[in-house]
Structure formats: structure tokens, C-alpha cells
Amino acid sequence: MEEQQFISSSYMLRPSLLMHAEEIMQREDFSPGTIYALSGLVFQRVPISPKRSPVFHQLLLIAVLPSESQPVKSLQNNLEALLSHYEVSVEKEEQGEEHRVWLSSRELHNFGQITCVPFPRSELQHGKSSILTLLLNLDHLATLIFSIPDWRLLWTSDPRFLASFEPGSQVPAPFQPFSLYPPSYTHDVSFWMEPDTFDELDFHEAVRVATWGAVRDIQLVDRFRHPHMGHASLCYRLAYQSPDRALSRTRVLELQNQLRTLLPLRLNITLR
Incomplete structure (x- = not known):
């Protein structure tokens, strides 16, 4: 650790x-x-x-x-x-x-x-x-x-999840997902950054804050370093999916826009 x-x-x-x-x-x-x-x-x-x-x-x-x-x-x-x-x-x-x-x-x-x-x-x-x-x-x-696929469920207040762990109940059975096909959406975010000052974990933390924990996974899909100017461009792919509720397309777009507003304020980057 x-x-x-x-x-x-x-x-x-x-x-x-x-x-x-x-x-x-x-x-x-x-x-x-x-x-x-x-x-x-x-x-x-x-x-x-x-x-x-x-x-x-x-x-x-x-x-x-x-x-x-x-x-x-x-x-x-x-x-x-x-x-x-x-x-x-x-x-x-x-x-x-x-x-x-x-x-x-x-x-x-x-x-x-x-x-x-x-x-x-x-x-x-x-x-x-x-x-x-x-x-x-x-x-x-x-x-x-308990075969829980996503740690975020441990922090949910959803009664469907909590009912399986009520005090006095028998040993809980393995967790059964609420939906076999929860809605999932992907959005990309690209920006210019300075390699000497950019901290990827700061970026992940900003995503958590802006999206209220609705992003399940992040992948770096593209990286470009300018040969003369020194700064670099990164493109990340965000997978939006909630473990305890169905996210709508409109709500995900709102969260993505919140993220684009927050990133330049918290990090030394320029959105593309």
C-alpha cells in the first residue's frame, strides 16, 4: 500500500x-x-x-x-x-x-x-x-x-442492495445485479497539457468530483507530443455507468459538460 x-x-x-x-x-x-x-x-x-x-x-x-x-x-x-x-x-x-x-x-x-x-x-x-x-x-x-462487481455499491443507499445485509438476517447470498444490462455511455475528452506539470491522478479526481462518481472506467486512447512546442495532447475515453440506477443520455451529457467546465479550473490544461 x-x-x-x-x-x-x-x-x-x-x-x-x-x-x-x-x-x-x-x-x-x-x-x-x-x-x-x-x-x-x-x-x-x-x-x-x-x-x-x-x-x-x-x-x-x-x-x-x-x-x-x-x-x-x-x-x-x-x-x-x-x-x-x-x-x-x-x-x-x-x-x-x-x-x-x-x-x-x-x-x-x-x-x-x-x-x-x-x-x-x-x-x-x-x-x-x-x-x-x-x-x-x-x-x-x-x-x-459476496461477488459485488463494483465497489461503489458499498456506498449506495439503494434499499434493494441494503436489504440483503440487514442485521439479524442469515448469511447473505452472492449479490444479484439489479439489471443485467445497465445503460452505459462513452464520451471522450481531449486537451493540451504540459507534461512536466500534469498529474493523471489529479485528472481522475476531477472526473470523480464533476461526475459524482458516475464514471466506471477511464482509458487513455490517444497521446500526441508537439515536436516543437513541447506540450502534449491527451484524449481520454470515459465510460459512464451507475451501479445502482439507470443513467439517462441527457443526464450523462450534463455531467460531461460539468466536467469540461471544471477541468480548466482545477488543472493547467486547455480543452480541445
Whole structure:
């Protein structure tokens, strides 16, 4: 996971709950052998995609456990058993006494991470101990378990979706799409930009803001670099499709026009 923090004059977006690990370990009630859990929202800069979300719910587990119990191997085996039906792969990495395990699916690389390092205060105890942490993208895990094709559905207020996850109901069945053929529209946007200052992730963020999350996917279809003037022309193809409602052609045109109005204001570009 990218460990970047995004700071403005009034707020900071955390990229990982791991930044709270030291705070947890300094609590008065923190004791070896007990697993502490923390969950909350984290943020990341990612391109628009039905598989990767800019904000998601993350789970952090942290504990100090005896090294001889092989906590990484035990946790890894349990997770592999639980996720064996969802084509989750495991990648191991060892650097000295630090052990790391990455969990990946076909749709998302490294959506989970297990880390184990020596506990620095082990000399005060009998035997060696290790600090074990688990980070898990809960939103992606939900899309795997319930076969949800688009992460945007996890943020919908549509009662048809929410009814499948009401408290007290039985284990939900795999998600059934509301429509097998939801309307989809494609529109292109082309502009001149300066290669040294253009940030593609800023462009994706502007698309999210202008279209209210109605764009499912973006592809770069053409790029031209002027041989003498230095600036370049880009053409992106936007796929408009909502996961929980039918978009009309008129509404999509309104969103596309909003995007064309916003882009020159937020980015150093000239529309074509």
C-alpha cells in the first residue's frame, strides 16, 4: 500500500491505520497476548476503476505474541483457509528478522498485509516476543465474498442492495445485479497539457468530483507530443455507468459538460 499522507490547511487524510500502532501499544491496558483491533476509513490516490476505491474501510489487528508460536505462519494458515474459495494468493517476504506476507486477489494486488517484527522489550519478559500486525481492506474483502462487481455499491443507499445485509438476517447470498444490462455511455475528452506539470491522478479526481462518481472506467486512447512546442495532447475515453440506477443520455451529457467546465479550473490544461 502506498504510505502517502495528503495534507491541507484544515485536515489530513490517513493512508493507513498502521499510523495508530504506536499509540495503541502505549495504552495502559496494552498487554502481551491480547489482540487489539481498530477499524476505520483510509484514503488513497488511485485511478478510476470498479476494483480500486479512493476510500475504504480498513481493519488493523495488533498484538505482541511469543515468537516460538510462529504467529505469522498461524495467521497466514487461518486466512488461507478462510479465503480459499476466493482465489486469494499469498506472497512472502523476509528481511532479516522482519517477516511480511501480502494477500492479493485477481482484481486487487496487496489488499492485505501481515507483518511480524521482534518486540524491542522482549528482554523484560521470559523468551522472545514479536509484534504482529494485520492490515486488511474490508471493502475489497466484501466484494470478494459476496461477488459485488463494483465497489461503489458499498456506498449506495439503494434499499434493494441494503436489504440483503440487514442485521439479524442469515448469511447473505452472492449479490444479484439489479439489471443485467445497465445503460452505459462513452464520451471522450481531449486537451493540451504540459507534461512536466500534469498529474493523471489529479485528472481522475476531477472526473470523480464533476461526475459524482458516475464514471466506471477511464482509458487513455490517444497521446500526441508537439515536436516543437513541447506540450502534449491527451484524449481520454470515459465510460459512464451507475451501479445502482439507470443513467439517462441527457443526464450523462450534463455531467460531461460539468466536467469540461471544471477541468480548466482545477488543472493547467486547455480543452480541445
